Amino acid sequence: MQEELTKLRDEALQKVREATDLKQLQNIRVQYLGKKGPITEVLRGMGKLSKEERPKIGALANEIREVIAGEITSKQEQLEKAEIEKKLQQETIDVTLPGRPVRTGNHHPLQAVIEEIEDLFIGKGYTVEEGPEVETDYYNFEALNLPKGHPARDMQDSFYITDEILLRTHTSPVQARTLEKYKGKGPVKIICPGKVYRRDTDDATHSHQFTQIEGLVVDENIRMSDLKGTLEVFAKKLFGEDRQIRLRPSFFPFTEPSVEVDVSCFKCSMKGCHVCKGTGWIEILGAGMVHPNVLEMAGFDSKKYRGFAFGMGPERIAMLKYGIDDIRHFYTNDVRFLKQFKQA
Numbered sequence: 001m002q003e004e005l006t007k008l009r010d011e012a013l014q015k016v017r018e019a020t021d022l023k024q025l026q027n028i029r030v031q032y033l034g035k036k037g038p039i040t041e042v043l044r045g046m047g048k049l050s051k052e053e054r055p056k057i058g059a060l061a062n063e064i065r066e067v068i069a070g071e072i073t074s075k076q077e078q079l080e081k082a083e084i085e086k087k088l089q090q091e092t093i094d095v096t097l098p099g100r101p102v103r104t105g106n107h108h109p110l111q112a113v114i115e116e117i118e119d120l121f122i123g124k125g126y127t128v129e130e131g132p133e134v135e136t137d138y139y140n141f142e143a144l145n146l147p148k149g150h151p152a153r154d155m156q157d158s159f160y161i162t163d164e165i166l167l168r169t170h171t172s173p174v175q176a177r178t179l180e181k182y183k184g185k186g187p188v189k190i191i192c193p194g195k196v197y198r199r200d201t202d203d204a205t206h207s208h209q210f211t212q213i214e215g216l217v218v219d220e221n222i223r224m225s226d227l228k229g230t231l232e233v234f235a236k237k238l239f240g241e242d243r244q245i246r247l248r249p250s251f252f253p254f255t256e257p258s259v260e261v262d263v264s265c266f267k268c269s270m271k272g273c274h275v276c277k278g279t280g281w282i283e284i285l286g287a288g289m290v291h292p293n294v295l296e297m298a299g300f301d302s303k304k305y306r307g308f309a310f311g312m313g314p315e316r317i318a319m320l321k322y323g324i325d326d327i328r329h330f331y332t333n334d335v336r337f338l339k340q341f342k343q344a
């Protein structure tokens with residue numbers, strides 16, 4: 001019996017030594033010390049032993065149980081410690097590793113161009129004015145020297161809501177409204193960026209919804225040379241310091257005289273290329289001296305005050321500046337297109 005017990009002890013201790021994880025250890029505990037384990041069995045069978053043997057075997061069995069339990073506990077502590085060490089090793093943070101790049105967005109190219117233009121004019125003392133996109137016939141047309149039935153209205157196919165209300169076809173009504181607010185007293189120096197709408201079939205160069213920026217300056221002694229100087233600074237800022245501008249006669253109902261404004265080709269420096277179609281010049285905007293009728297309707301004395309105005313399409317400016325071949329890219333928001341305009 002004694003021999004059996006010591007054999008059991010050696011066997012158990014051997015297994016404890018060889019155990020590599022807590023699960024194995026728990027199995028050993030159950031196997032040797034559990035209710036159905038051999039030691040419990042020996043203790044349970046004590047009644048069958050002789051009086052002399054009983055205390056000896058009992059003591060030995062208890063001692064062996066203590067020894068095995070002790071070994072299991074210390075092995076358990078050892079394994080737990082090793083496990084924590086391993087975890088600490090695995091979860092070490094290397095603070096010297098390079099950081100993960102933060103994905104940032106960027107301005108929409110159209111918005112970037114609008115803001116670049118705004119910044120230039122704000123720097124020259126202009127204020128930025130906004131107004132409604134759903135407009136009255138009066139502000140969209142009549143206040144701009146385009147009375148009902150005027151043939152020039154046909155140049156702009158409009159989205160009418162009622163006979164008197166429409167989606168604005170240009171940002172000029174914002175200028176007419178702002179001009180009214182000044183109650184006949186200059187100076188007025190404003191730019192009006194915003195969305196406009198025309199009944200057009202969408203293609204690479206047309207959209208039923210697009211943006212405009214218009215500028216308006218009204219004061220005493222405003223001359224055409226003020227317009228020309230202003231637009232020259234504008235062209236140089238957007239297309240490069242070496243640029244020149246050229247004015248060609250044109251017609252707008254709200255300006256007289258009216259001009260189309262070209263910038264010298266920034267691509268070929270006027271040698272002639274596909275961008276300027278071999279002419280050396282690229283049309284960028286329309287402008288003119290504010291028609292006296294427009295001043296008078298807004299409450300300004302056209303004998304005392306004069307003004308210049310200009311209007312442009314930021315889409316066209318952005319397409320030229322960045323070589324974009326289709327206006328629809330601005331509105332479809334394909335990130336592969338948009339992310340090309342991220343500044344380094």
Ligand code: 2NL
Nearest residue numbers: 175176254286287309310311312313
């Ligand atoms: C173009 C041409 C232009 C104006 C807009 C304007 C506004 C008032 C009075 C006089 Cl309130 N003029 N605006 C003048 C000339 C040209 O736009 O090609 N835009 C894309």
